[in-house]
Amino acid sequence: MEFAAFSRVCEQLEGLSGRLEMIDLIASVLPTLPDEELPIFVRFVMGRVFPDWSPQKLGIGPNLLYEAIGYVAGRKKAEVVAAVNETGDVGCAVEQLLATKSQTSFFVEPLSLAGVYADFTRIARTDGSRSQREKLKIIKGLLGNAGALEGRYLSRLLLEELRIGVGEGNVRDAIAGAFDVDAALVAHAHQALNDLGEVALLARTGAAALQDVHIAPFRPVKMMLAQQGTIAGMVEDHGAVAVEYKYDGTRFQFHKVGDECRMYSRRLEEVTGAVPDVIEQLCTATTHDVILDGEVIAVSEGRPRPFQFVLRRFRRKHEVEAAMEKIELVPNVFDVLYLDGETLIDRPFSERREVLTEILSEYVAPQWVSDDTGALEAVYQDALDAGHEGVMVKTRGAAYTPGVRGRNWIKVKPAVDTIDLAVVGAEWGEGRRAHLFGSFLLACQDESGELLPVGKVATGLSDEDLAFIYRHLKEFVVAEKGKEIVLEPKAVFEVGYAEVQKSPNYVSGYALRFPRFVRLREDKSVAEIETLGGVAARYEQQFTSV
Numbered sequence: 001m002e003f004a005a006f007s008r009v010c011e012q013l014e015g016l017s018g019r020l021e022m023i024d025l026i027a028s029v030l031p032t033l034p035d036e037e038l039p040i041f042v043r044f045v046m047g048r049v050f051p052d053w054s055p056q057k058l059g060i061g062p063n064l065l066y067e068a069i070g071y072v073a074g075r076k077k078a079e080v081v082a083a084v085n086e087t088g089d090v091g092c093a094v095e096q097l098l099a100t101k102s103q104t105s106f107f108v109e110p111l112s113l114a115g116v117y118a119d120f121t122r123i124a125r126t127d128g129s130r131s132q133r134e135k136l137k138i139i140k141g142l143l144g145n146a147g148a149l150e151g152r153y154l155s156r157l158l159l160e161e162l163r164i165g166v167g168e169g170n171v172r173d174a175i176a177g178a179f180d181v182d183a184a185l186v187a188h189a190h191q192a193l194n195d196l197g198e199v200a201l202l203a204r205t206g207a208a209a210l211q212d213v214h215i216a217p218f219r220p221v222k223m224m225l226a227q228q229g230t231i232a233g234m235v236e237d238h239g240a241v242a243v244e245y246k247y248d249g250t251r252f253q254f255h256k257v258g259d260e261c262r263m264y265s266r267r268l269e270e271v272t273g274a275v276p277d278v279i280e281q282l283c284t285a286t287t288h289d290v291i292l293d294g295e296v297i298a299v300s301e302g303r304p305r306p307f308q309f310v311l312r313r314f315r316r317k318h319e320v321e322a323a324m325e326k327i328e329l330v331p332n333v334f335d336v337l338y339l340d341g342e343t344l345i346d347r348p349f350s351e352r353r354e355v356l357t358e359i360l361s362e363y364v365a366p367q368w369v370s371d372d373t374g375a376l377e378a379v380y381q382d383a384l385d386a387g388h389e390g391v392m393v394k395t396r397g398a399a400y401t402p403g404v405r406g407r408n409w410i411k412v413k414p415a416v417d418t419i420d421l422a423v424v425g426a427e428w429g430e431g432r433r434a435h436l437f438g439s440f441l442l443a444c445q446d447e448s449g450e451l452l453p454v455g456k457v458a459t460g461l462s463d464e465d466l467a468f469i470y471r472h473l474k475e476f477v478v479a480e481k482g483k484e485i486v487l488e489p490k491a492v493f494e495v496g497y498a499e500v501q502k503s504p505n506y507v508s509g510y511a512l513r514f515p516r517f518v519r520l521r522e523d524k525s526v527a528e529i530e531t532l533g534g535v536a537a538r539y540e541q542q543f544t545s546v
């Protein structure tokens with residue numbers, strides 16, 4: 001497929017608002033693609049370049065892109081930034097600049113989907129001191145061969161933000177429609193493979209291929225997530241339930257085959273090198289080939305330490321040894337997804353738990369099973385007394401559903417209202433903070449992943465926080481207008497607030513009252529932030545929970 005044709009599909013999709021129309025359009029394209037391009041199209045149309053589980057990352061910030069587009073369009077970087085400021089969107093700015101560029105090359109080669117993907121792979125592979133220059137060269141080559149409309153989508157893809165409102169749900173349904181297979185089967189295969197591109201290829205060969213997928217070691221699966229609820233509610237709905245401590249640490253997925261062990265974070269990044277002690281502990285605790293799910297906590301003097309301690313260890317790859325002396329990490333394993341060549345995720349939790357206690361000699365998270373609300377409330381109290389966050393209440397008959405935030409896992413913790421939001425903008429600070437960002441514009445997401453601001457946060461941030469956040473966010477600056485900065489939405493803040501109010505000031509229709517910074521959620525991606533529906537529910541709850 002020519003990249004120009006792909007761009008036209010994107011343009012059409014961008015103009016549609018109905019979910020069904022979008023699905024139909026995507027479904028009409030999928031069967032026309034050859035096998036090599038089908039997975040690429042599927043990922044590209046969602047604004048993704050590589051499978052979620054893949055360690056390959058493009059790692060391109062707006063600055064590098066601006067430099068490349070400046071070169072290709074024969075403009076100064078400042079002019080590129082001005083165009084982005086004016087249009088408010090990198091893609092539209094690139095489109096305009098390419099449309100007005102004077103013809104500089106007679107040797108324009110049409111871009112194909114496969115060709116663009118091959119160049120993206122080269123970008124991801126560049127490494128070492130010359131990598132920025134190498135990347136720049138490849139991007140210049142791509143943009144030099146792009147027409148105006150292609151430039152719009154190429155530049156957005158380079159930043160992995162397509163902004164055409166196509167999410168995983170739409171693409172799953174389109175695959176089912178295009179190849180006439182059951183949507184539930186597509187979803188099932190997606191859970192195990194964690195790449196809709198590969199799922200589309202299997203769907204093309206028929207339902208049997210989808211049925212036959214298995215999770216595999218060294219290919220991380222999305223983690224199952226929890227909703228909020230109460231112990232009493234779960235007992236009422238299910239009778240006997242399983243209760244475990246809710247550890248305030250960092251989620252991990254541990255994969256082992258023979259002597260080879262690897263660890264993945266909640267965002268499915270490999271963190272093996274950062275936690276050699278935990279790897280060693282788990283590796284020696286079982287003789288089996290496994291995929292385990294758990295939470296690693298930092299412990300000192302017998303008490304769990306705050307979440308930031310663990311994260312620091314995950315981050316500081318170079319200083320691991322020094323950090324190991326200071327912070328002792330302890331894994332708590334609460335699930336097993338794979339054992340010696342067999343997928344366990346479809347088995348009921350009670351069976352998986354039994355397997356877990358049989359195969360792991362240590363580190364299994366304690367569990368209490370009961371239908372007695374009072375007894376389970378006592379476990380909750382013990383959890384808080386021991387310094388944990390609360391408890392997790394789990395139904396015993398449920399399968400492990402990767403990536404799903406369902407009612408089979410319920411978290412119970414003291415009511416502190418915090419909300420996870422994407423950082424979409426910032427303003428420069430004042431006085432001694434003038435060289436740092438001082439306040440941040442925060443957004444929730446609607447169903448299609450569009451980001452809708454709900455407030456600004458400027459309190460709760462120490463000088464140390466601000467300096468750290470600045471270092472973290474400065475590479476995501478898209479545009480700057482006076483004091484206001486537009487940021488590529490990559491970072492997630494957890495913030496506290498007094499109340500959710502209705503507000504005409506934001507397109508979301510809501511605003512947070514007295515937002516207060518709690519922490520930077522490096523373990524969460526923007527796809528995991530609160531939804532508009534969630535914000536609305538929080539608003540409504542204020543009237544019912546008194």
Ligand code: ATP
Nearest residue numbers: 225226244245246247248250251295334365392411
């Ligand atoms: P929070 O911000 O409350 O930690 P979250 O959005 O990070 O929630 P949830 O899915 O809502 O994640 O809550 C489940 C999280 O709790 C898991 O991702 C995991 O990191 C953590 N956790 C701690 N102990 C357990 C446990 N025993 N079972 C499952 N998850 C646990």
